[in-house]
Amino acid sequence: MIRSSALYISLIISILIVLVCGSMLLIGYTYKMEERKYERMDLLNRNAGSAKLILMGDDFIKDSVQRTDLFGNGDDSVLLEKRQWGAYELGLVKSYANTDTVKNAFLIGALLTDTLKVLYLTDEDRPVSISGKSKISGTAYLPKSGIRAAYVDGTGYEDRTLIYGAIKDSERMMPLPDKAMLKYLNALLETENLAEEVLPDTLSNSFFYAVKRIHQHRETVISERFKAHGNVIISSDSLIEVIAGSMLDQVILVAPQVRIGTGFKGRLQVIASDSIVVGDSVKLAYPSALMVLKNDTAEFQAGIKIGKNTEIRGQLFAWEKAKTLLMPIISLDAGTVIKGEVWCKGYVALNKTVRIHGSVSAIRLMAKVSSAIYENYLIDVVLDKTRRSRYYLSSRLMNMETKRGRLLCKVN
Secondary structure: OOOHHHHHHHHHHHHHHHHHHHHHHHHHHHHHHHHHHHHHHHHHHHHHHHHHHHHOOOOOOOOEEEEEEOOOOOOOEEEEEEEEEOOEEEEEEEEEEOOEEEEEEEEEEEOOOOOOEEEEEOOOOOOEEEEEOOEEEOEEEEOOOOEEEOOEOOEOEOOOOOOEOOEEEOOOOOOOOOHHHHHHHHHHHOOOOOOOOOOOOEEEEOOOOOOEEEEEOOOEEEOOOOEEEEOEEEEEOOEEEEOEOEEEEEEEEEEEEEEEOOOOEEEEEEEEEEEEEEOOOOEEEEEEEEEEEOOOOOOOOOEEEEOOOOEEEEEEEEEOOOOOOOOOEEEEOOOOEEEEEEEEEEEEEEOOOOEEOOEEEEEEEEEEEOOEEEEOEEEOOEEEHHHOOOOOOEOOOOOOOOOOEEEEEEEO
Protein backbone atom coordinates (compact mmCIF):
# COMPACT_ATOMS: atom_id res chain seq x y z
CA MET A 1 0.00 0.00 0.00
CA ILE A 2 1.43 3.39 -1.06
CA ARG A 3 1.27 6.12 1.54
CA SER A 4 -0.51 9.35 0.67
CA SER A 5 2.64 11.30 1.41
CA ALA A 6 4.44 9.61 -1.52
CA LEU A 7 2.34 11.57 -4.00
CA TYR A 8 3.25 14.78 -2.18
CA ILE A 9 6.96 13.89 -2.29
CA SER A 10 6.74 12.96 -5.99
CA LEU A 11 5.13 16.31 -6.73
CA ILE A 12 7.90 18.17 -4.92
CA ILE A 13 10.58 16.18 -6.75
CA SER A 14 8.89 16.89 -10.08
CA ILE A 15 8.80 20.59 -9.32
CA LEU A 16 12.49 20.52 -8.39
CA ILE A 17 13.34 18.72 -11.63
CA VAL A 18 11.36 21.28 -13.63
CA LEU A 19 13.13 24.14 -11.82
CA VAL A 20 16.57 22.61 -12.39
CA CYS A 21 15.88 21.91 -16.06
CA GLY A 22 14.38 25.37 -16.53
CA SER A 23 17.38 26.97 -14.87
CA MET A 24 19.75 25.03 -17.11
CA LEU A 25 17.81 26.10 -20.20
CA LEU A 26 17.81 29.73 -18.98
CA ILE A 27 21.55 29.59 -18.29
CA GLY A 28 22.17 28.14 -21.73
CA TYR A 29 20.00 30.78 -23.38
CA THR A 30 21.68 33.60 -21.41
CA TYR A 31 25.12 32.25 -22.26
CA LYS A 32 24.18 32.06 -25.93
CA MET A 33 22.87 35.62 -25.90
CA GLU A 34 26.02 36.88 -24.16
CA GLU A 35 28.14 34.97 -26.64
CA ARG A 36 26.32 36.58 -29.54
CA LYS A 37 26.63 39.99 -27.90
CA TYR A 38 30.35 39.43 -27.41
CA GLU A 39 30.69 38.45 -31.07
CA ARG A 40 28.76 41.55 -32.15
CA MET A 41 30.88 43.82 -29.97
CA ASP A 42 34.06 42.13 -31.19
CA LEU A 43 32.92 42.72 -34.77
CA LEU A 44 32.08 46.36 -34.00
CA ASN A 45 35.48 46.90 -32.36
CA ARG A 46 37.25 45.37 -35.35
CA ASN A 47 35.22 47.55 -37.69
CA ALA A 48 36.11 50.60 -35.58
CA GLY A 49 39.78 49.62 -35.88
CA SER A 50 39.47 49.45 -39.67
CA ALA A 51 37.71 52.80 -39.70
CA LYS A 52 40.59 54.36 -37.73
CA LEU A 53 43.02 53.32 -40.45
CA ILE A 54 40.81 54.99 -43.06
CA LEU A 55 40.66 58.20 -41.01
CA MET A 56 44.42 58.36 -40.55
CA GLY A 57 45.00 58.22 -44.28
CA ASP A 58 45.96 61.44 -46.06
CA ASP A 59 43.19 60.99 -48.65
CA PHE A 60 40.37 61.30 -46.11
CA ILE A 61 38.88 64.79 -46.45
CA LYS A 62 39.21 66.84 -43.27
CA ASP A 63 36.12 68.53 -41.79
CA SER A 64 33.83 65.99 -43.42
CA VAL A 65 31.52 63.23 -42.23
CA GLN A 66 31.27 59.97 -44.15
CA ARG A 67 29.01 56.97 -43.67
CA THR A 68 30.22 53.78 -45.28
CA ASP A 69 29.78 50.02 -45.32
CA LEU A 70 33.27 48.63 -44.91
CA PHE A 71 32.83 45.35 -46.77
CA GLY A 72 29.63 45.94 -48.70
CA ASN A 73 27.55 43.26 -46.99
CA GLY A 74 25.33 45.59 -45.00
CA ASP A 75 26.59 44.44 -41.60
CA ASP A 76 29.68 46.66 -41.23
CA SER A 77 28.39 50.24 -41.19
CA VAL A 78 30.64 52.96 -39.78
CA LEU A 79 30.40 56.74 -39.44
CA LEU A 80 33.71 58.61 -39.90
CA GLU A 81 34.65 62.19 -39.11
CA LYS A 82 37.97 64.04 -39.02
CA ARG A 83 38.58 67.64 -37.97
CA GLN A 84 41.32 69.80 -36.54
CA TRP A 85 41.83 70.12 -32.80
CA GLY A 86 44.57 72.61 -32.07
CA ALA A 87 47.91 71.34 -33.33
CA TYR A 88 46.55 67.84 -33.87
CA GLU A 89 43.81 66.16 -35.87
CA LEU A 90 40.78 64.62 -34.20
CA GLY A 91 39.26 61.37 -35.43
CA LEU A 92 35.72 60.21 -34.57
CA VAL A 93 34.44 56.72 -35.33
CA LYS A 94 31.01 55.17 -34.76
CA SER A 95 30.62 51.48 -35.59
CA TYR A 96 27.07 50.20 -35.27
CA ALA A 97 24.84 47.19 -35.89
CA ASN A 98 21.14 47.22 -34.94
CA THR A 99 21.06 48.88 -31.49
CA ASP A 100 24.71 48.20 -30.60
CA THR A 101 27.24 51.00 -31.10
CA VAL A 102 30.97 51.38 -30.46
CA LYS A 103 32.37 54.93 -30.32
CA ASN A 104 36.03 55.94 -30.49
CA ALA A 105 37.46 59.47 -30.30
CA PHE A 106 41.20 59.94 -30.68
CA LEU A 107 43.88 62.43 -31.62
CA ILE A 108 45.95 61.81 -34.74
CA GLY A 109 49.64 62.64 -34.68
CA ALA A 110 52.29 62.70 -37.38
CA LEU A 111 55.57 60.87 -37.65
CA LEU A 112 58.62 63.12 -37.54
CA THR A 113 59.95 64.00 -40.98
CA ASP A 114 63.48 63.62 -39.63
CA THR A 115 63.68 61.35 -36.59
CA LEU A 116 67.39 62.03 -36.12
CA LYS A 117 67.26 65.83 -36.06
CA VAL A 118 68.27 67.49 -32.81
CA LEU A 119 69.09 71.03 -34.01
CA TYR A 120 68.22 73.15 -37.04
CA LEU A 121 69.76 76.61 -37.21
CA THR A 122 69.37 78.70 -40.36
CA ASP A 123 72.48 79.74 -42.23
CA GLU A 124 73.25 83.41 -41.54
CA ASP A 125 77.00 82.94 -42.12
CA ARG A 126 77.67 82.75 -38.38
CA PRO A 127 79.02 79.68 -36.57
CA VAL A 128 77.53 78.02 -33.52
CA SER A 129 79.57 78.21 -30.32
CA ILE A 130 79.36 75.57 -27.60
CA SER A 131 80.66 75.97 -24.06
CA GLY A 132 80.65 74.47 -20.58
CA LYS A 133 78.80 71.19 -19.98
CA SER A 134 76.73 71.38 -23.15
CA LYS A 135 76.05 68.27 -25.19
CA ILE A 136 74.43 67.76 -28.60
CA SER A 137 73.27 64.25 -29.52
CA GLY A 138 71.67 63.73 -32.92
CA THR A 139 71.85 65.17 -36.40
CA ALA A 140 72.56 68.91 -36.40
CA TYR A 141 71.70 71.15 -39.36
CA LEU A 142 74.11 74.05 -39.01
CA PRO A 143 75.41 77.04 -41.00
CA LYS A 144 78.28 76.25 -43.33
CA SER A 145 80.57 78.12 -40.93
CA GLY A 146 80.09 75.14 -38.58
CA ILE A 147 80.47 74.78 -34.83
CA ARG A 148 83.32 75.65 -32.49
CA ALA A 149 84.22 75.38 -28.83
CA ALA A 150 84.19 78.68 -26.93
CA TYR A 151 85.12 80.22 -23.58
CA VAL A 152 82.43 82.01 -21.58
CA ASP A 153 83.22 83.59 -18.20
CA GLY A 154 86.58 81.85 -18.22
CA THR A 155 85.04 78.38 -18.74
CA GLY A 156 85.62 76.40 -21.91
CA TYR A 157 83.88 73.44 -23.48
CA GLU A 158 84.43 70.39 -21.24
CA ASP A 159 84.07 67.68 -23.89
CA ARG A 160 86.24 66.84 -26.88
CA THR A 161 83.41 65.88 -29.24
CA LEU A 162 81.39 68.84 -30.47
CA ILE A 163 78.40 66.84 -31.71
CA TYR A 164 77.49 63.21 -31.08
CA GLY A 165 75.92 62.71 -34.48
CA ALA A 166 76.02 63.89 -38.06
CA ILE A 167 76.45 67.51 -39.18
CA LYS A 168 74.55 68.71 -42.24
CA ASP A 169 74.25 72.08 -43.93
CA SER A 170 71.15 74.12 -43.14
CA GLU A 171 69.34 76.46 -45.52
CA ARG A 172 68.94 80.21 -45.20
CA MET A 173 65.22 79.82 -44.55
CA MET A 174 63.33 77.78 -41.97
CA PRO A 175 61.37 74.80 -43.30
CA LEU A 176 57.79 75.99 -43.77
CA PRO A 177 54.99 74.78 -41.50
CA ASP A 178 51.69 73.49 -42.88
CA LYS A 179 49.76 76.42 -44.43
CA ALA A 180 46.31 74.89 -43.88
CA MET A 181 47.01 74.43 -40.18
CA LEU A 182 48.31 78.00 -39.86
CA LYS A 183 45.08 79.22 -41.44
CA TYR A 184 43.04 77.16 -38.97
CA LEU A 185 45.00 78.45 -35.96
CA ASN A 186 44.68 82.07 -37.11
CA ALA A 187 40.95 81.57 -37.57
CA LEU A 188 40.67 80.50 -33.91
CA LEU A 189 42.27 83.82 -32.93
CA GLU A 190 39.52 85.75 -34.73
CA THR A 191 37.06 86.46 -31.90
CA GLU A 192 35.30 89.67 -33.00
CA ASN A 193 31.91 88.10 -33.70
CA LEU A 194 31.74 85.85 -30.65
CA ALA A 195 29.12 86.51 -27.99
CA GLU A 196 30.20 86.61 -24.35
CA GLU A 197 29.28 83.74 -22.05
CA VAL A 198 29.65 83.17 -18.33
CA LEU A 199 32.43 80.78 -17.39
CA PRO A 200 30.97 78.05 -15.12
CA ASP A 201 32.91 76.21 -12.43
CA THR A 202 32.88 72.93 -14.39
CA LEU A 203 32.94 72.17 -18.10
CA SER A 204 32.89 68.71 -19.64
CA ASN A 205 31.97 68.00 -23.23
CA SER A 206 32.33 64.87 -25.35
CA PHE A 207 34.11 65.15 -28.67
CA PHE A 208 31.05 63.54 -30.25
CA TYR A 209 29.09 66.73 -29.51
CA ALA A 210 29.53 70.20 -30.99
CA VAL A 211 32.47 72.23 -29.67
CA LYS A 212 31.65 74.11 -26.48
CA ARG A 213 33.31 77.53 -26.75
CA ILE A 214 33.20 79.99 -23.86
CA HIS A 215 34.29 83.48 -24.87
CA GLN A 216 34.74 86.59 -22.75
CA HIS A 217 35.50 90.13 -23.84
CA ARG A 218 37.43 90.89 -20.67
CA GLU A 219 40.35 89.30 -18.85
CA THR A 220 39.53 85.72 -17.92
CA VAL A 221 40.81 84.15 -14.71
CA ILE A 222 40.60 80.35 -14.45
CA SER A 223 40.47 79.82 -10.70
CA GLU A 224 41.81 76.91 -8.66
CA ARG A 225 38.25 75.52 -8.35
CA PHE A 226 37.68 75.36 -12.11
CA LYS A 227 37.54 72.02 -13.97
CA ALA A 228 37.32 71.53 -17.74
CA HIS A 229 37.66 68.39 -19.80
CA GLY A 230 37.27 67.42 -23.42
CA ASN A 231 35.77 69.29 -26.36
CA VAL A 232 36.05 72.77 -24.83
CA ILE A 233 37.60 76.03 -26.07
CA ILE A 234 37.99 78.99 -23.69
CA SER A 235 38.84 82.31 -25.33
CA SER A 236 39.28 85.93 -24.38
CA ASP A 237 39.77 89.25 -26.18
CA SER A 238 42.69 90.18 -23.93
CA LEU A 239 44.17 87.79 -21.33
CA ILE A 240 43.59 84.34 -19.90
CA GLU A 241 45.24 83.62 -16.55
CA VAL A 242 45.36 80.03 -15.32
CA ILE A 243 45.74 79.57 -11.57
CA ALA A 244 47.49 76.50 -10.14
CA GLY A 245 45.01 73.99 -8.79
CA SER A 246 42.60 74.30 -11.70
CA MET A 247 42.09 71.12 -13.72
CA LEU A 248 42.37 71.40 -17.52
CA ASP A 249 42.52 68.29 -19.68
CA GLN A 250 42.60 68.33 -23.51
CA VAL A 251 41.04 71.82 -23.65
CA ILE A 252 42.20 74.71 -25.85
CA LEU A 253 42.87 78.25 -24.58
CA VAL A 254 42.80 81.12 -27.09
CA ALA A 255 43.73 84.74 -26.34
CA PRO A 256 46.28 87.41 -27.27
CA GLN A 257 48.03 86.74 -23.95
CA VAL A 258 47.95 83.60 -21.78
CA ARG A 259 49.62 83.18 -18.39
CA ILE A 260 49.95 79.82 -16.68
CA GLY A 261 50.59 80.11 -12.97
CA THR A 262 53.45 78.58 -11.00
CA GLY A 263 52.87 74.96 -10.03
CA PHE A 264 50.07 74.27 -12.53
CA LYS A 265 49.63 70.69 -13.77
CA GLY A 266 47.51 69.70 -16.73
CA ARG A 267 47.26 68.82 -20.41
CA LEU A 268 46.19 71.55 -22.77
CA GLN A 269 46.84 73.53 -25.94
CA VAL A 270 47.37 77.28 -25.93
CA ILE A 271 47.05 79.55 -28.96
CA ALA A 272 48.07 83.21 -28.58
CA SER A 273 48.96 86.17 -30.81
CA ASP A 274 51.09 88.17 -28.34
CA SER A 275 52.63 86.04 -25.63
CA ILE A 276 52.45 82.91 -23.52
CA VAL A 277 54.05 83.07 -20.09
CA VAL A 278 54.48 79.85 -18.10
CA GLY A 279 55.48 80.04 -14.44
CA ASP A 280 57.99 77.97 -12.48
CA SER A 281 57.57 74.25 -11.71
CA VAL A 282 54.73 73.77 -14.20
CA LYS A 283 54.07 70.30 -15.64
CA LEU A 284 52.23 69.98 -18.95
CA ALA A 285 51.48 66.38 -19.90
CA TYR A 286 51.71 64.90 -23.39
CA PRO A 287 50.35 65.91 -25.82
CA SER A 288 50.40 69.61 -24.93
CA ALA A 289 51.17 72.47 -27.31
CA LEU A 290 52.01 76.15 -26.82
CA MET A 291 51.67 78.19 -30.02
CA VAL A 292 52.18 81.89 -30.69
CA LEU A 293 51.21 83.28 -34.09
CA LYS A 294 52.33 86.90 -34.34
CA ASN A 295 49.89 89.31 -35.96
CA ASP A 296 51.16 90.70 -39.27
CA THR A 297 50.67 94.30 -38.08
CA ALA A 298 52.22 93.84 -34.62
CA GLU A 299 55.12 96.14 -33.72
CA PHE A 300 56.36 94.20 -30.70
CA GLN A 301 58.24 90.99 -30.03
CA ALA A 302 55.83 88.09 -29.58
CA GLY A 303 56.95 84.95 -27.87
CA ILE A 304 56.79 82.19 -25.28
CA LYS A 305 58.51 82.47 -21.91
CA ILE A 306 58.93 79.34 -19.79
CA GLY A 307 59.88 79.61 -16.11
CA LYS A 308 62.35 77.61 -14.06
CA ASN A 309 62.18 73.85 -13.45
CA THR A 310 59.20 73.38 -15.75
CA GLU A 311 58.50 70.22 -17.75
CA ILE A 312 56.55 70.29 -21.01
CA ARG A 313 55.78 67.21 -23.06
CA GLY A 314 54.76 68.25 -26.54
CA GLN A 315 55.42 71.23 -28.80
CA LEU A 316 56.44 74.87 -28.56
CA PHE A 317 55.82 76.89 -31.71
CA ALA A 318 56.31 80.58 -32.56
CA TRP A 319 55.57 82.05 -35.98
CA GLU A 320 55.55 85.28 -37.95
CA LYS A 321 54.72 85.45 -41.63
CA ALA A 322 57.36 87.95 -42.76
CA LYS A 323 60.71 88.20 -41.03
CA THR A 324 61.06 91.38 -38.96
CA LEU A 325 63.68 92.93 -36.71
CA LEU A 326 61.53 91.97 -33.70
CA MET A 327 61.45 88.26 -34.45
CA PRO A 328 59.46 85.98 -32.10
CA ILE A 329 61.35 84.45 -29.20
CA ILE A 330 60.97 81.27 -27.17
CA SER A 331 62.80 81.63 -23.86
CA LEU A 332 63.46 78.69 -21.54
CA ASP A 333 64.69 79.36 -18.02
CA ALA A 334 67.10 77.28 -15.93
CA GLY A 335 66.23 73.67 -15.13
CA THR A 336 63.42 73.43 -17.70
CA VAL A 337 62.94 70.19 -19.62
CA ILE A 338 61.16 69.98 -22.97
CA LYS A 339 60.28 66.48 -24.14
CA GLY A 340 59.30 67.11 -27.72
CA GLU A 341 59.95 69.94 -30.16
CA VAL A 342 60.83 73.63 -30.01
CA TRP A 343 60.21 75.48 -33.29
CA CYS A 344 60.61 79.23 -33.66
CA LYS A 345 60.86 81.50 -36.68
CA GLY A 346 63.09 83.73 -34.62
CA TYR A 347 65.13 83.32 -31.43
CA VAL A 348 65.32 80.38 -29.06
CA ALA A 349 66.91 81.45 -25.77
CA LEU A 350 68.28 78.52 -23.79
CA ASN A 351 69.53 79.37 -20.32
CA LYS A 352 71.93 77.21 -18.35
CA THR A 353 70.83 73.67 -17.38
CA VAL A 354 67.98 73.59 -19.92
CA ARG A 355 67.46 70.13 -21.41
CA ILE A 356 65.73 69.39 -24.70
CA HIS A 357 64.80 65.74 -25.16
CA GLY A 358 63.92 66.16 -28.79
CA SER A 359 64.78 68.95 -31.22
CA VAL A 360 65.22 72.71 -31.56
CA SER A 361 64.62 74.63 -34.81
CA ALA A 362 65.30 78.37 -34.99
CA ILE A 363 66.79 81.23 -36.95
CA ARG A 364 69.10 82.14 -34.08
CA LEU A 365 70.03 80.84 -30.65
CA MET A 366 70.52 83.02 -27.62
CA ALA A 367 72.09 82.55 -24.20
CA LYS A 368 72.22 84.94 -21.25
CA VAL A 369 75.02 84.84 -18.69
CA SER A 370 74.86 87.49 -15.97
CA SER A 371 74.09 90.68 -17.89
CA ALA A 372 75.67 89.53 -21.17
CA ILE A 373 73.73 88.09 -24.10
CA TYR A 374 75.41 85.69 -26.52
CA GLU A 375 73.95 84.89 -29.94
CA ASN A 376 74.26 81.38 -31.38
CA TYR A 377 75.82 80.10 -28.16
CA LEU A 378 74.98 76.94 -26.22
CA ILE A 379 76.16 77.23 -22.61
CA ASP A 380 75.57 74.32 -20.22
CA VAL A 381 72.64 73.13 -22.34
CA VAL A 382 71.76 69.54 -23.33
CA LEU A 383 70.13 68.82 -26.68
CA ASP A 384 69.50 65.08 -26.90
CA LYS A 385 67.12 63.54 -29.40
CA THR A 386 67.90 60.03 -28.05
CA ARG A 387 66.09 60.90 -24.79
CA ARG A 388 62.83 61.51 -26.62
CA SER A 389 60.36 58.63 -26.35
CA ARG A 390 60.39 56.22 -29.28
CA TYR A 391 56.58 56.50 -29.31
CA TYR A 392 56.57 60.28 -29.61
CA LEU A 393 54.34 61.70 -32.34
CA SER A 394 54.38 65.26 -33.59
CA SER A 395 51.76 67.10 -35.66
CA ARG A 396 51.46 67.99 -39.33
CA LEU A 397 52.08 71.62 -38.36
CA MET A 398 55.84 71.02 -38.38
CA ASN A 399 55.85 67.84 -40.47
CA MET A 400 53.75 68.70 -43.51
CA GLU A 401 55.46 66.06 -45.65
CA THR A 402 54.06 63.25 -43.51
CA LYS A 403 51.31 61.60 -45.55
CA ARG A 404 49.76 59.21 -43.05
CA GLY A 405 48.78 59.93 -39.49
CA ARG A 406 49.24 57.72 -36.44
CA LEU A 407 47.06 57.15 -33.40
CA LEU A 408 48.39 59.58 -30.79
CA CYS A 409 46.01 59.05 -27.87
CA LYS A 410 42.39 58.31 -27.06
CA VAL A 411 40.09 61.07 -25.82
CA ASN A 412 36.59 60.90 -24.38
